[in-house]
Amino acid sequence: MEGETIELLSAVEDHHGGIVLSVDQPMDSTLFSSILETSMSNWRQQGKKGVWIKLPIQHSNLVDSAVKAGFRYHHAEPDYLMLVRWMPDIPDTLPANASHRVGVGAFVVNNNKEVLVVQETSGKFRGTGVWKMPTGAVNEGEDICDAAVREVKEETGIETKFVEVLAFRQSHKSFFEKSDLFFVCMLEPQSFDIQSQTSEIESAQWMPVEDYAAQPFVQENELFDFITKICFSKLDGNYTGFSSVLTCTSSGKKTYLYFNNRDANYLSAFKHEQA
Amino acid sequence: MEGETIELLSAVEDHHGGIVLSVDQPMDSTLFSSILETSMSNWRQQGKKGVWIKLPIQHSNLVDSAVKAGFRYHHAEPDYLMLVRWMPDIPDTLPANASHRVGVGAFVVNNNKEVLVVQETSGKFRGTGVWKMPTGAVNEGEDICDAAVREVKEETGIETKFVEVLAFRQSHKSFFEKSDLFFVCMLEPQSFDIQSQTSEIESAQWMPVEDYAAQPFVQENELFDFITKICFSKLDGNYTGFSSVLTCTSSGKKTYLYFNNRDANYLSAFKHEQA
Numbered sequence: 409m410e411g412e413t414i415e416l417l418s419a420v421e422d423h424h425g426g427i428v429l430s431v432d433q434p435m436d437s438t439l440f441s442s443i444l445e446t447s448m449s450n451w452r453q454q455g456k457k458g459v460w461i462k463l464p465i466q467h468s469n470l471v472d473s474a475v476k477a478g479f480r481y482h483h484a485e486p487d488y489l490m491l492v493r494w495m496p497d498i499p500d501t502l503p504a505n506a507s508h509r510v511g512v513g514a515f516v517v518n519n520n521k522e523v524l525v526v527q528e529t530s531g532k533f534r535g536t537g538v539w540k541m542p543t544g545a546v547n548e549g550e551d552i553c554d555a556a557v558r559e560v561k562e563e564t565g566i567e568t569k570f571v572e573v574l575a576f577r578q579s580h581k582s583f584f585e586k587s588d589l590f591f592v593c594m595l596e597p598q599s600f601d602i603q604s605q606t607s608e609i610e611s612a613q614w615m616p617v618e619d620y621a622a623q624p625f626v627q628e629n630e631l632f633d634f635i636t637k638i639c640f641s642k643l644d645g646n647y648t649g650f651s652s653v654l655t656c657t658s659s660g661k662k663t664y665l666y667f668n669n670r671d672a673n674y675l676s677a678f679k680h681e682q683a
Numbered sequence: 684m685e686g687e688t689i690e691l692l693s694a695v696e697d698h699h700g701g702i703v704l705s706v707d708q709p710m711d712s713t714l715f716s717s718i719l720e721t722s723m724s725n726w727r728q729q730g731k732k733g734v735w736i737k738l739p740i741q742h743s744n745l746v747d748s749a750v751k752a753g754f755r756y757h758h759a760e761p762d763y764l765m766l767v768r769w770m771p772d773i774p775d776t777l778p779a780n781a782s783h784r785v786g787v788g789a790f791v792v793n794n795n796k797e798v799l800v801v802q803e804t805s806g807k808f809r810g811t812g813v814w815k816m817p818t819g820a821v822n823e824g825e826d827i828c829d830a831a832v833r834e835v836k837e838e839t840g841i842e843t844k845f846v847e848v849l850a851f852r853q854s855h856k857s858f859f860e861k862s863d864l865f866f867v868c869m870l871e872p873q874s875f876d877i878q879s880q881t882s883e884i885e886s887a888q889w890m891p892v893e894d895y896a897a898q899p900f901v902q903e904n905e906l907f908d909f910i911t912k913i914c915f916s917k918l919d920g921n922y923t924g925f926s927s928v929l930t931c932t933s934s935g936k937k938t939y940l941y942f943n944n945r946d947a948n949y950l951s952a953f954k955h956e957q958a
Contacts (some may be wrong), residue, residue: 465750465756468746468750468751469747471746472744472746472747483758483861484756484780490759499882501805503857503858505759506780506861507784508783509782510782510783510862510864531776546782548782548860549855549856549862574942575941576925582778583778587785587824630930631938631940634928634930647946649943650851653909655852655905655906657906657907663853663854666853667851667913668850672922
């Protein structure tokens with residue numbers, strides 16, 4: 409049976425005293441149950457903690473066997489299901505599932521005080537005549553500052569440079585039980601010729617900022633009205649949001665920190681003095 | 684068959700022209716496949732778009748049937764799996780899965796310029812002697828400002844009031860392919876007597892801010908060093924982060940907006956003038 413385990417399931421140790429199993433080829437569910445039983449007994453003896461099974465969707469015939477072997481769901485993506493079982497008799501320290509989607513909105517203004525706006529082909533503003541900022545979802549593994557630049561490029565063809573996060577909003581139950589974080593970003597345009605590259609956009613234009621703010625959908629919505637006023641005070645030079653700085657952790661991982669860089673400017677000076 | 688459908692599966696329409704199916708009782712997988720086939724054919728004729736199946740984990744015997752009927756995974760929580768199938772012949776507009784976990788860290792300082800710190804019983808700092816800020820994950824449906832207050836209460840017994848988000852950090856591949864957003868929050872202590880209420884914490888104390896900053900784990904990590912300097916410039920009165928304001932959308936939903944309220948103060952005045 410051990411020979412079969414090695415052949416049919418690939419198991420690698422993780423950094424938390426656990427095991428990650430991958431099923432890479434089709435398998436009979438009875439055989440899978442039997443392999444799983446033997447392996448679990450070995451891992452328990454070895455003092456393993458969390459045991460993970462990554463099941464590609466083409467092996468959905470094995471989900472039921474894993475659940476019957478005491479596994480629960482952890483998370484799923486379109487093409488796989490991740491199951492987990494905590495082995496010790498102490499409360500589990502397994503990481504929680506992802507709880508938030510992350511979206512970005514882009515505030516882009518040219519030298520004529522015109523704001524870049526779009527009309528969408530779907531969603532709640534479709535067919536309403538509303539002109540809104542380009543918005544979109546942050547992709548897997550994508551930085552917020554990069555997502556804003558990408559969305560503007562896709563929806564309008566305009567090249568931009570990220571300036572600041574002006575504000576963000578957290579909302580709940582945005583789909584099923586999941587929450588949503590939405591970051592309003594100020595971007596500086598580097599080109600001006602509009603050309604949409606996606607079917608999601610009906611139309612795009614540069615619109616005088618006053619006309620944008622005068623739209624009923626802005627005026628009648630306390631949240632949009634607030635966001636618009638924040639954007640405008642940024643235009644007037646009276647507002648500082650959070651800019652992004654690439655920092656390095658002790659493990660050498662690069663990560664963006666977003667903070668008020670105007671107020672924190674002297675920090676960098678302090679840092680250089682020490683170095 | 685239609686009578687059976689109504690009895691065995693509950694189906695409700697969603698707001699996007701789709702259907703959400705729930706399986707509430709045990710069912711034979713052959714019967715499920717047959718009901719699904721009939722229902723799908725009806726829904727296609729009715730022009731339905733996304734069809735969702737919420738499968739509680741106790742009905743894991745039906746996962747394979749749903750996948751064979753053309754459904755894919757959308758997301759999973761410990762106790763259920765959500766599958767979806769897009770019916771029309773146009774690209775799908777289904778919402779993306781949650782991509783980020785959200786965590787908070789709490790910077791709490793008393794009038795003696797002592798910062799509230801803890802030692803954890805697990806995690807990468809266990810047994811290292813490192814004193815760190817209280818941190819934790821935001822619960823499902825919880826606001827960032829509330830999560831910070833709750834974590835401090837659980838880990839130290841200290842009551843606090845949320846002041847500001849001082850900075851946030853986005854990192855990737857923090858578990859499998861999921862990303863992580865971490866918000867550093869400044870809180871004002873309302874009580875001072877430390878009493879931990881969770882087994883996650885080994886010890887907690889008020890520590891002179893200089894001693895906190897002098898720890899090697901802070902000094903040797905560019906990210907922690909940066910965050911610490913931001914916190915200290917807040918203490919010196921030179922820094923403004925994002926405070927939280929509860930706003931209302933047109934649908935009446937309450938949502939927190941986080942922004943630089945010092946710079947945007949005149950917005951509120953402007954708002955009141957208009958009202």
